[in-house]
Amino acid sequence: MSGQRRVPAWLRKDSDRLPVEGELPSFDGATGWLNSPALSAAGLRGKVVVIDFWTYTCINWLRQLPYVRAWAEKYSEQGLVVVGVHTPEFPFEQDAGNVNRAVRDLRVDYPVAIDSDYAVWQAFDNHYWPALYFADAEGRIRHHHFGEGEYERSETVIQQLLAEAGSSTSDSLVSVEGDGLEAPADWDTLRTPETYAGYYRTESFASPGGVVQDKPHSYAVPPELRLNRWALSGDWTMRPHAPRLNTAEGQVVYRFHARDLHMVMRPAAGTAVPFRVLLDGQPPGDAHGGDVDADGRGTVVEQRLYQLIRQPETVADRTFEITFLDPGVEVFAFTFG
Structure with a gap:
């Protein structure tokens, strides 16, 4: 417009x-x-x-x-x-x-x-x-x-x-x-920087033991995740540009401060990977992004950027979780707005 x-x-x-x-x-x-x-x-x-x-x-x-x-x-x-x-x-x-x-x-x-x-x-x-x-x-x-x-x-x-x-x-x-x-970013509340997920450029990765390059590995989320830190849970292979999920029910968790949260993702060739999103342990409701419903459900169907969270009201430190119900998804980056 x-x-x-x-x-x-x-x-x-x-x-x-x-x-x-x-x-x-x-x-x-x-x-x-x-x-x-x-x-x-x-x-x-x-x-x-x-x-x-x-x-x-x-x-x-x-x-x-x-x-x-x-x-x-x-x-x-x-x-x-x-x-x-x-x-x-x-x-x-x-x-x-x-x-x-x-x-x-x-x-x-x-x-x-x-x-x-x-x-x-x-x-x-x-x-x-x-x-x-x-x-x-x-x-x-x-x-x-x-x-x-x-x-x-x-x-x-x-x-x-x-x-x-x-x-x-x-x-x-x-x-x-x-x-x-x-839509323009909410610059006044944006406190979390763009983050790449592959090991070539990733930062602020908090899973215990750190990154294991190019091998399947069982990752976990630490008991406490500090602001602007992220972690994997489940069996993933960390590759140069993106970690790839090897088994169903793998998770990504990010502690962030921004109105919007996006992820760049792609499914395995010829597949669609359903997921569910939680915000502070609950479905996002009115804070859902354009690629998620109020219950936090969505599907990775193509190789692109997905808007997962858009908070309509007060922006604070929040914990984002996404669980992938099938394997094969790759996560390239997180961006915020």
């Missing part, structure tokens, strides 16, 4: 000073394209271009998406081209079929370069999801922004570059109201 707002005078004045940061790099390394034939830097001359690096399980990008979608819709007839560059974070995000499904399900209608080999990422010397790069009609990078936020500033940059190219634009800004996964 979006509307219009006026550009603050101070913001427009600041956007008038845009340095040249370099030439628009090549998209030649893309392994495929969605919503468009292959695009090139040379072929985009004469257009203002916003390049958006993303990966479909990234909660930060999902919360940015409503703005990028609104800019593409509002300014396309005035000469703006938005190019999404999907560079995978997790192995399953390299699958073109998964990316295609995400583009469809998330209503990404602008051109998308599939960057499964990181060639475009490296051409831009990029290091972040999400990352926005703004190129003028002469093919020069004039601005960039990493991460969420600064949406007013980004839109005034678009307006400035379109004006430089000779397009007339209003001084109104889109007004976006994201919902579900696209």
